Amino acid sequence: MVEQLSSSDSRTTWAGRERLAGLLDALESGLVERRRELRMALLAALAAEHTLLIGPPGTAKSELARRLQRAFGDVRYFERLLTRFTVPEELFGPLSISALEQDRYERHVAGFLPDASIAFIDEVFKANSAILNALLTLLNEREFDNGAGRIACPLISVIGATNTVPEDEVGEAFLDRFLMLVPVVPVSEDGFLALLAMPTGVNLDVRVAPLDKAERAALAEAAENVALEPLVGFLLAELRAWMVAQACYVSDRRWVKIVHVLRTAAASEGRSVVSRWDLGLLPCCVSADAQVQHAVSDWLLDRLGVGVRCLPERLPRVVEAFEAQLLAEREANDLDYDESGRLRFSPEALAGEVGDAKGGAGALRMTAARKRRYGQTHIDARVGQIDEALSRMCDYDAELATQVRDFEAFEAASLWIEPGFLRLVRSGLDASGARLRDLRARLLAARAGFEALPRLLPDPGTAPDPVPHPVLTTD
Template sequence: MKDTTASMSLPDRLRQIIATLKHGLVERDEAVRLVLLAALAGEHSLLIGPPGTAKSELARRLHRVFEEAPYFERLLTRFSVPEELFGPLSISALEQDRYERQTRGFLPEASIAFIDEVFKANSAILNALLTLLNEREFDNGAGRQRCPLVSVVGATNEVPDDEVAEAFFDRFLVRLTVAPVSNEGFMDLLSLPAALETPCIDAPLSEADRSALTKAADTVVMPAEVSELLAELRDFLSARDTAVSDRRWVKIVWLMKTAAASEGRAQVVLWDLCLLPACLASDAETQVEISDWLTTRLGVQAAFLPERVTRAVEAFEAQVMLEQRANDLDFDESGRLRFSPDVVTEDIAEGIAGAVGDAKGGAGATRMTYQRKRRYGQIHIDARTGQIDDLMQRLAAYRETLQACIASLAQFDAQALWMSRAFADAARTHLEGTGEALAQLEARLGQARRGFEALPRLDADPGTVPDPVRFD
């Protein structure tokens, strides 16, 4: 079985590994995927949640993914000392006036580590961990020891806001809120055996596998449209006073490239941005906000956002109503007609005569009124309908683009390793909803067009070209 699995492509092997990691864990699909992806990218994960939510079990399973990967696990308290993580002092080294630790079996020589209640450590431990997590080096005595660390999975009930903890918190690229099983999954939880065995991986990833994946990720292309959307997201977060370090943005790009390479792709695509909520926020509420922002922007061009097209439609509707109600006479502020030789024609004169009657003028004179719908030349009407036709053609073309985008999402989702079902469903629902909203707006544009076509016409005068309807 191991030989057969090892001969599979990397995406197929990873798909099988994910299925094995998830076995027996209820509602931990996203955590399994993102913790594994972070490890493949050489990054660290932080699980935030109450005790008893399978955080340690997830880390124990992760270390079996990697071949010959020493595992280290420790629960920290406010009384923990450096010896618990980094090893005891070497007596033989002390005899030679060297302050060194015996690190065998401890964190500096582990490949995968789980540190529970990681923020309860004192500042001395956290400062030492900063270098270990970021540079993969440990200050041991007078020298620095190179560490084989692949990934650390940290766990905590809450994240403190002091300066040292904030710097340490930033070292965890993936940060997931792990909640107790929902009511919907509770019955599945009850059906689990009391002693849940940690499953074995048939063909764990070797150092050569990891090296090949890293080389492939180095060649993955980052398209301009993805970079531009990241810039928009950065502005969105800045407006919300959500700080994201430059280092984190660089690591996020690497995570997306690793995701693409692990699926056999040569470039990052828009859908890879589904990984961002867990990398940019530490609390579930903010992650949901970022996810919602992404699902409303992925595959949707700003020029065709329904709210923007709605403004255009409303502008045309208002214009056609204005022109339908317009008349040819010019009234002054008091409501009296302004006389002008070029507008006092025979039919107007008859209307005025009927309105005046026997009035002799003065303060009690009957106010002269006259109503005649304004008439429009063909040039005016063609200009209005032509502007609408242009917008309708662009909307129709864009709705075809949306359909292609929905098909692209479905194709991506069918082979994706890292996209969550909830994100895929939300993105598809929004794309379909956008298409339906634009179709309704097209129908309203058609109604406005018919309104312009029905305007009263000048008999012979072709009219003039009006200023375009503005809606930007």
């Protein structure tokens, strides 16, 4: 079972994000371009989940695991590199000779994985299927089959590392035990220069004030009381359907764990509700494939900051419908009659065409037209329909402004979301605001255009059919 962290273990409540902010700053000291990897691993551990680091050798994966262990006070740490020659004794402990003498098949687990709270297992997929199958129960249930019985394990979190993820059935089942699937790449050019400037050797002397059992219990209790913003559930369901359409399988168990880690993230920052912005954690939770993670990130950026039912793509179509109607009414012509009911002609309005020899005697064709005029009732109807659209657009503008304020508050307190993702969300919100202002200006111009149409006196009192356009709702 997961290490028991009940409220009876502590008289205190969760201290809040500042406690974690200081801890993260200390843990990241001396690391180059490993902020995201370390924070995802710590968040997973706080939610009692596991992390898989996927990347080439020499990218500080083991160092990340050792630093994670320093975040927890009074815990046992276990580390092992697996190969195809690894035997169970190396992970689970040697067989007990005294137990064998009594016809019991038991292991001495003290000092080995079943006795550890934080563990790092390098090249996790290189072990044979027997070891991987034994690890399945240990990782998921926190129990180990030792002889004829099962023993509870104090395991908080395992950091696994691998160069590649196999696609066999056992490998997929084992992969599903790791909630955070974090690609690790070599440092960038700028990061490389910073890496070369570091003192020789890895800085292991990192001084941190680790989280004790009481603090972790308080955070776990706070996470249980965190609710989901309604939009979060909607987006999770939509993403699940999208993943199915992309032939990317995500197990029901993983979706449940994703919600738990979202609640933990919110609670750790002192919030009682999971926000839509917390969904920036999802790419690392749904797939081990870096390309799929980028696609999920793009999918989220297309939706974050957007009202569920007042979709932005409707707004240009509404404006375009009014602009097209205005153009048609401006260019419409009517025959011009005088007071006696006869066509009124002017030299400019007189046009004649004489048929050629094949047409026989020529026929004079005469037309007289003027720009169509509109009654006040007609113009009032058009302006009224635009005013209704402007009102709905103002509602959306207010909703967008609320989302911007919400995002700004989230961004200021965020511990876990990658800054690059937050910058893209901010850019999307700014672009939505600019787009909305442009569409509003165009709609106001169309309104002025309808008001400037030539008047027909007296007003016949005839109202036109409404301009057809997509319905705007903000409900």
